[in-house]
Amino acid sequence: MSHLMTMTMDMLNIKHPIEYVSGVWKFERTPRKGIKVRSTPDHLLHLVVSGSYLLKNNNRIYEIKPGSVIYYYATEDVEWLESKETVVFYSVAFKSEFIRPLPLESRVFKAVRSTVSAFEKLYGYSICQDEYVKTMGIYSSLLAILMDIQKYTSVPDSDKQKDKVADIWNSVEQKIRTEKKFRVQLNELCEMSHRSRATLIRICRKSTGESPMRRIRSIKMAEANGLLHFSTLNITQISEYLGYPRIHEFSREFKKHFGFPPTRIMNKRLG
Structure with a gap:
C-alpha cells in the first residue's frame, strides 16, 4: 500500500x-x-x-x-x-x-x-x-x-543609525519621484516622513548636505535636465510633468539653476 x-x-x-x-x-x-x-x-x-x-x-x-x-x-x-x-x-x-x-x-x-x-x-x-x-x-x-x-560598501554596525537617517530621506525622495510631487512644500515633506520640520531639516542636511527645499529644487532640475536630454517630451510637456502652472516659470527657474534656458538643450537635441 x-x-x-x-x-x-x-x-x-x-x-x-x-x-x-x-x-x-x-x-x-x-x-x-x-x-x-x-x-x-x-x-x-x-x-x-x-x-x-x-x-x-x-x-x-x-x-x-x-x-x-x-x-x-x-x-x-x-x-x-x-x-x-x-x-x-x-x-x-x-x-x-x-x-x-x-x-x-x-x-x-x-x-x-x-x-x-x-x-x-x-x-x-x-x-x-x-x-x-x-x-x-x-x-x-x-x-x-x-x-x-x-x-x-556594507554599513558597519557603528554606522547603522546614520544609515537609518539616510533611509528616511531616501524614502522621501523616492516618493517625490514616483508620485511626481516636484512642487512639494516643506509641510508636505513632513507629512510624508512623519517628522517635524526641525527633525526633517536635520535629517536632510545629514543625508545630502542641503536643506530640504534646496534639495527638492536640485531633484526637480535634475529631472528636468534628464527629460530634456533623454526623453521625447517637449518643453511644455516637461513643464506640466514637473507641476509648473506656466511654462515661463519653468524656463526662468531652469535658467536660474543652470545658467542657460531649456531651449538650448532642446534645440541641440533636435539638431
Missing part, C-alpha cells in the same frame, strides 16, 4: 531588481581641466581602467586612479578638476527603484578583482551581436557588480 506524501512549497514572487539598462560604454578622455558635466538620470557606475584625475562631486574632491569605482545617482553635477593623462573607463547606466542609492561617503571606492572582471564582461556582452546572449550577459554581469558593491 503506497502512501502519498504531500509537500508544501513556499512560492517566491521575486521581481528583477533592474528595470532597464540605459547604456554600457567604454570612454577615453584626453587630458583636460575644469570640465563640468552632469551624470545621467537614475544609477550610473564607472570603473577606471587607466589614467588618473581629480574629481569634484557632492562637495567632495576625490583622487581617481585605475581601479576606482565611481557611483552617481539622479543626475549630479560632476567636475573634472584636472587630468594630466588620458583616462579610460567603463560606464553603465541603469534604472532601479529596488536598489538604494549609496551614501555620499561611499560614492568612490576601490574595485576588487571580481568587480573588474564583471565590468570587462559587461562591456564585452554589450557589443555582442547575439541579442539573447547580449541581454542575458549584460544583466548577469551588472548583477555581479552590484553584489560585489553590496559586500564592500
Whole structure:
C-alpha cells in the first residue's frame, strides 16, 4: 500500500531588481581641466581602467586612479578638476527603484578583482551581436557588480543609525519621484516622513548636505535636465510633468539653476 506524501512549497514572487539598462560604454578622455558635466538620470557606475584625475562631486574632491569605482545617482553635477593623462573607463547606466542609492561617503571606492572582471564582461556582452546572449550577459554581469558593491560598501554596525537617517530621506525622495510631487512644500515633506520640520531639516542636511527645499529644487532640475536630454517630451510637456502652472516659470527657474534656458538643450537635441 503506497502512501502519498504531500509537500508544501513556499512560492517566491521575486521581481528583477533592474528595470532597464540605459547604456554600457567604454570612454577615453584626453587630458583636460575644469570640465563640468552632469551624470545621467537614475544609477550610473564607472570603473577606471587607466589614467588618473581629480574629481569634484557632492562637495567632495576625490583622487581617481585605475581601479576606482565611481557611483552617481539622479543626475549630479560632476567636475573634472584636472587630468594630466588620458583616462579610460567603463560606464553603465541603469534604472532601479529596488536598489538604494549609496551614501555620499561611499560614492568612490576601490574595485576588487571580481568587480573588474564583471565590468570587462559587461562591456564585452554589450557589443555582442547575439541579442539573447547580449541581454542575458549584460544583466548577469551588472548583477555581479552590484553584489560585489553590496559586500564592500556594507554599513558597519557603528554606522547603522546614520544609515537609518539616510533611509528616511531616501524614502522621501523616492516618493517625490514616483508620485511626481516636484512642487512639494516643506509641510508636505513632513507629512510624508512623519517628522517635524526641525527633525526633517536635520535629517536632510545629514543625508545630502542641503536643506530640504534646496534639495527638492536640485531633484526637480535634475529631472528636468534628464527629460530634456533623454526623453521625447517637449518643453511644455516637461513643464506640466514637473507641476509648473506656466511654462515661463519653468524656463526662468531652469535658467536660474543652470545658467542657460531649456531651449538650448532642446534645440541641440533636435539638431
